[in-house]
Amino acid sequence: MRKIYHLRIKSLESDYYFGDLTILYKLWGHFLDVSKSTLEKYDFKEPYDKGNFTIKKSVIQLSTRRKVNRETPTLTVTTEIESK
Numbered sequence: 465m466r467k468i469y470h471l472r473i474k475s476l477e478s479d480y481y482f483g484d485l486t487i488l489y490k491l492w493g494h495f496l497d498v499s500k501s502t503l504e505k506y507d508f509k510e511p512y513d514k515g516n517f518t519i520k521k522s523v524i525q526l527s528t529r530r531k532v533n534r535e536t537p538t539l540t541v542t543t544e545i546e547s548k
Contacts, residue, residue: 465523472518488519 469488471480473495482488489500498514506512508521 465525468522468524470520470522472520474516474518492517 466483469482469485471482471488471492472478473480473492480488480492485500485503489496489503493500496514496517503512503519508519512519
């Protein structure tokens with residue numbers, strides 16, 4: 465299982481999901497009006513709610529299936545030249 469951060473922008477009624485706080489802050493830090501270190505120190509036992517946005521930390525369950533190594537089909541083109 466992997467952690468995931470859910471950013472809810474209330475004024476836009478939009479939801480965004482990130483695999484780590486760094487990319488969340490890189491894309492939305494100017495809007496959030498909170499420092500990255502504050503978010504890194506927060507334990508996220510409860511959602512981080514700051515009026516215009518909410519950040520929740522959760523987990524995502526990924527498939528345990530193994531990928532099958534399939535060969536990419538190849539197309540062979542042959543040309544025949546008639547000899548006279």
